[in-house]
Amino acid sequence: MTSTNNFLAGKAALVTGGGAGLGRSIALHYAKAGAKVVVADLDDEGGAETVRQISDAGGEALFQHTDVSSDSDARALVAKVQSAYGKLDIACNNAGVAPPATPMADIDDKLWRRIMSINLDGVFYGIRAQIPALIDNGGGLIVNIASILGQVGFPGMAPYVATKHAVVGLTKQVAVDYADKGVRAIAVGPAFIKTGMEDNLDPKSREALESAHPIGRMGEPEEVGSVVAMVSAPNWTFVNGAYLPIDGGYLSR
Ligand SMILES: NC(=O)c1ccc[n+]([C@@H]2O[C@H](COP(=O)([O-])OP(=O)(O)OC[C@H]3O[C@@H](n4cnc5c(N)ncnc54)[C@H](O)[C@@H]3O)[C@@H](O)[C@H]2O)c1
Secondary structure (H helix, E strand, O other): OOOOOHHHOOOOOEEOOOHHHHHHHHHHHHHHOOOOEEEEEEEEHHHHHHHHHHHHHOOEEEEEEOOOOOOHHHHHHHHHHHHHHOOOOEEEOOOOOOOOOOOOHHOOOOHHHHHHHHHHHHHHHHHHHHHHHHHHHOEEEEEEOOOHOOOOOOOOOOOHHHHHHHHHHHHHHHHHHHHOOEEEEEEEEOEOEEEEEEEEHHHHHHHHHHOOOOOOOOOHHHHHHHHHHHOOOOOOOOOOOOEEEEEHHHOOO
């Protein structure tokens, strides 16, 4: 029997972008709940630090250098989880980047393609590689980290908003195409979370951003990581294709 704190015991998980921010918190919470975790990131040092934190806390993890915008890296990542831990139960497609705020008419092709390749191609390559492994496993879960900007627009953020809406769409599509094979997908939509980016905001912009959340503040990575671990619990069997905001009420206004 597993304790309530050990609700992912025996599970094998991967987290892309696990070397910092939300991905690190998700990986730590997966491990804390008993999962073995492959941390994937472009940043080797950040990834190694996440693995170290998991090991120090008594969990099990390893790092795989991964560029999510590469199809071969996405496949190699899945192969790594299978060779290390024998299977894949949970895949969290978290890696993503935000562009500098730019009015839509001024966005050049290079910026547009960069955001598409990481935030959208990256999630698609991930899902495409993960589905056969999850089916081989008799089923499993894909958690895609979208954003509140997968539901609404935001000034200057066209490529980001477009990719995050698309990630919500891909999540629904997994449910439609693979529910009968035991594969489920959930998208989560964080609002603004303190992962370091906000350090550069001037006090006025920071205050405006904070007050856009009815709770009156930005979120902490911990408030995303803990919820992502919970929605990855195996007893969420009837939840599929859902979008869950983690947003301090941002989308409720
Ligand atoms: N922080 C927020 O306020 C916020 C809000 C909503 C959604 N999100 C989403 O959450 C996810 C994580 O964001 P974060 O704030 O933790 O970002 P972050 O910049 O703190 O961390 C992102 C991690 O992804 C890695 N990464 C970047 N490009 C990669 C690639 N091509 N392949 C593999 N790894 C790559 C980086 O090296 C880094 O370790 C993103 O998808 C982001 O869009 C963040």
